[in-house]
Amino acid sequence: MSDITVREKNKKISQAKRVTLIINGEQRNLEIGHLPHQVETTHTLLHTLRETLGLTGTKLTCDNGACGSCTVLMDGKAILSCMTLTVECGGKDITTIEGLKDRDTGALDPLQQSFIDHTAFQCGFCTPGIIMSAKALLNENSTPTEVQVKEALSGNFCRCISHYQVVRAVMAVSEGGA
């Protein structure tokens, strides 16, 4: 084996040992491995966010793709972080509930403010996931109808039944108005 091939190979290994992604606007260069601060290849993005990075705003409910509690944005679209492996997120831009505030001013996103104004939560455990699903919808369609809002949130489990107040909160920030 020539020196160059060995170097190439080593480079590949060292590249493979990291996964780089952007989380809430910050580039994170995560090592892959078995140590507590590292990302295992089996770790879901949910696990990495909560356990490795301490971003506990994203909630774990079913860990099974069924409830939407763990919803985050990947390149602006809603994904279930419990069904996504961190090592597959290289180069992606992830936004969690913690990253929804205006990054310069720290002001709440209008959607967050609307949830407050409409008391669109009870226990609040499902709320981060619901807000992220709604945000993804609004990214795509700033003037959704009520039916479209309900459709976009139909994967989000809420047991307290905050649904009615949630729909009002989302419609209030829809540019088309309620």
Add this chain to the structure above:
Amino acid sequence: MNEPYRYIGKATQRNDAVGIVTGTVQYLNDVKFKNLLYAKVLRSPHPHALIKNIDKSKAENLKGVKAILTWENVPDWKGGTPGVTRILGRRLRFVGDVVALIAATSEEIAKEASSLIDVEYEILPAVFDEEEAVKPGAPQLYDEFPGNIVTPGFPIFGPKCLTAIAMGDMDKGFAEAEVIVEGTCGYANIPNPIPPEPPGAVALWEEPSRVTIWVSNQAPHVDRMTLSEIFGHEVEIFTHGHPVGGSFGTKIITWQVQAFATLLSRATGRPVKIIYTKEEHIAAFVLRPSSKMHARVGMKKDGTVTAVSGKWLVGTGHYSMTSQAQLAVGLGEVQIMTRCANWDLQTDIICTNRNASGSVRGFGGQELKCAFIPILSRAMAQLNLDPFEFIKKNYIKPGEGYFWRDGNWYIYRGIDYSEAMDKGAERFGWKEKWRGWLQPSAQKGSLRSGVGVGVHGNADIGEDTSEAYVRLSTEGTVTLITSLTEHGTGQRSNYVKMIGEVLQLPLERIFISASDSVIAPFDFGPVGSRGTYAIGSAAISAAEDAKRQLFQLAAPILGANVEDLETVDGLIFAKGKPEQCIPWIATGHDRTIMGYGRFDPDYTLANCMTTFVEVEVDTETGKVTLQNVVNATDVGQIIDPPGLEGQLNGCLGSSGIDSAIFEETIIDPTTGHILNANLIDYKWRTFSELPEIDNVVLETPISSHRFRAIGVGEVATSPGPSAILMAVSNAIGTWLHEYPVTPERVLAALNKVKSQEHAGGAL
């Protein structure tokens, strides 16, 4: 609104609102602990078995495993009512019963270790059906419960705890009846409230005998009390409460989860966290009790109930913690909705080899009425009585009485709810839609619409005790010291409003303590809709006490009488002389004013919720669609309008109305496994299937506390299920007597498919 309040009755921002929408509220699983170990439970694959042998050597050798506990190396801690269920036993009584506890440096290692434990079981015969369980020769779960009948009575409710309703003269009652019906109905589908946040605990044991437990329960003092009975009074127990990610009554008692963490911490000397998976949550935490009732009812043409006799069977699964309490409360609640002079209603609580039933909102009354109202309906139908008129006539009126949970007779001193019922009926259009029993309200092709009505109310709004401290800092801020956690109703914010009203202080200047059982005074917690009246009373009287102390200090300075003083925005003045005012701090910067408030139980008030539903049934497919719900109630005084709306909308989920339409726990009758223990197979309502909900809320002042309000949140789920059964029966023109009204059952009732009886009864 009854009075021009500054905060009460107005929508104000919840004090945890920003935290909730930014993801910074710290639920239990979000809290960081140093040096933490993670726990897993190895669970029984058999519904009934004896552990013959456990080989944990392979698991113990796994790197990162710190402790493995089995029945052989734990203290003889027992829970249940009575306390016969060992925390880790040799005898396993349901699929999911605990075989071993593992603590390891990561969840993955703990999980791997659990798969390396070899267990040899002696399989025992199991029983899943309550009626089978009481037959001679049935498998027995406990030596202490012959015939699988659990010891009646809930000790905390006292020696006369209600276990039956027996009064009047049955012969006379039935002789007076103009119609007598007899039948059986069940609400036996054991739905699961499934809050999104799973049960969990973190415990740190310190030698020789102190444990600190971080909990996600409704009331840390209840945890402390419960655990103290189990661990022994020599163990010092501190509990710290966290916001609860949904409870619906289930997170009142989580002793097993807390004891698992405690035992593992005791074995390792490190903090140990246990968080159930959703599968464990559904298969090994809390189900609604199963309910079956056989009853004979006598009724007169005018809707007077002359006699009720029968038996109510409550299925509690593999053990009971609170079923006796639910049974007692249910028996009280059935009297509140049914005026009747002659009762002979007996009960049994039965254990079987399934996951346990436990505390769930609706607490006994929902279970009993879902079985009882369909039987009453048959009598009403024979007499051609409108069920709405029946409910209105028979719901308790001021001056009437009932036996409550402690076995004592109480006279109701609350309001007449007829007006709220009438307003609800009007909003729903009951008169136009009600076409008589088994008559659809509308039909179009294969679609039939039907309407139904149900009612529920309880005298638990004033149950148990609450205490609170209100501390004034003389610079003009206030702290409420309470053990309450926020469990979703927004009540912690409501107490801030109540205190703000008493002290006339901006809400931003009122803080609320973290929740614990270390410093905060006793509180039974927000159960049974007691938050507004019982807990509110404690907070109000603590604030009033603090104000009195403040005025005693201010009176000499102002040269006025204590009774003449007022305070607004941190200033004190004599009534009518606001220009001669002093700030609180004039009473001294170096002092703490601590007000104390206490509420003692009062069972003479009850709330009331009437729910009207309209369904559409497709007679081709059997699908039932809920179209429209009207909840009607009177709360005396609204504290927080959006918070109240949320509670009332909650009527659908957490094993409420939807437990009559599609929610159920399905147990394989041959293996005892729960077949739908995940959020894909356990059905829940999505955003795209929302019916219209309209809430009619009256505000007739009620003699509770100074704001004349009572709570209704807990009961919102309860009237709906029986109303659904009624509505679907009316829509399809034939009686249904099982929950939920799945397409299969609807089609069977229409004789379109062969029925498969499994969870109900027959009339």
